[in-house]
Amino acid sequence: MFHLEINADVSLDLLTEAHTEALFSLIERNRDRLRVWLPWVDGTRTLEDCRRFIRFGLRQHARHSGMNAGVWLKGRMIGVISYNYIDHGKQQTEIGYWLGGAYEGRGIMTAACRAMTTYAFCKLVLQRVEIRCMVTNAKSRAIPERLGFKLEGIAPQLDWTSDHYVETVVYGMSAADWQEG
Numbered sequence: 001m002f003h004l005e006i007n008a009d010v011s012l013d014l015l016t017e018a019h020t021e022a023l024f025s026l027i028e029r030n031r032d033r034l035r036v037w038l039p040w041v042d043g044t045r046t047l048e049d050c051r052r053f054i055r056f057g058l059r060q061h062a063r064h065s066g067m068n069a070g071v072w073l074k075g076r077m078i079g080v081i082s083y084n085y086i087d088h089g090k091q092q093t094e095i096g097y098w099l100g101g102a103y104e105g106r107g108i109m110t111a112a113c114r115a116m117t118t119y120a121f122c123k124l125v126l127q128r129v130e131i132r133c134m135v136t137n138a139k140s141r142a143i144p145e146r147l148g149f150k151l152e153g154i155a156p157q158l159d160w161t162s163d164h165y166v167e168t169v170v171y172g173m174s175a176a177d178w179q180e181g
Helices: 017-034 047-063 108-122 138-146
Strands: 003-005 010-014 067-073 076-087 092-099 128-134 150-160 165-174
Touching (some): 003 108, 047 067, 128 138, 138 165
Parallel strands (some): 092 128
Antiparallel strands (some): 003 010, 010 067, 067 076, 076 092, 150 165
16 A cells, blocks of 8 residues: 655545545535646546546556555645556656645645655656646646756647647656755
């Protein structure tokens, strides 16, 4: 089972089916703001949709090919962070994340991304971590920038939101360049 302590109040835990209702409730409270940035929001309308997402992440985790973790603050789920995929042949992964709006601006997701990047390099022995964000999502872009990821390019029409293609900025970090601090 995956568990990372970020600090006394924040932890990351592998999402399991027991978290279905908490995840669905968090999505519902943040649906309008999340759908602007994330393509899956409109397709996640029921508890069963959340359960399928969690099961997919558990299968990925079992195969060591990805993972979805809840971000927990004092025992309450406030977001999700993922290894969207893990490619052991290329020794790389992509981190994805989102946070409930009430918890933004506290450094929680930056700390979670730092922990996941360190875990990818030190525990999974990967050589590259990538973070992709919509070009216009300044809050999301600030996280890899704060952590020293290199902006590697902007790809037009790389990702789809609820109703249109968007420009995506790609950030990368190598194991050799990573500073945990």
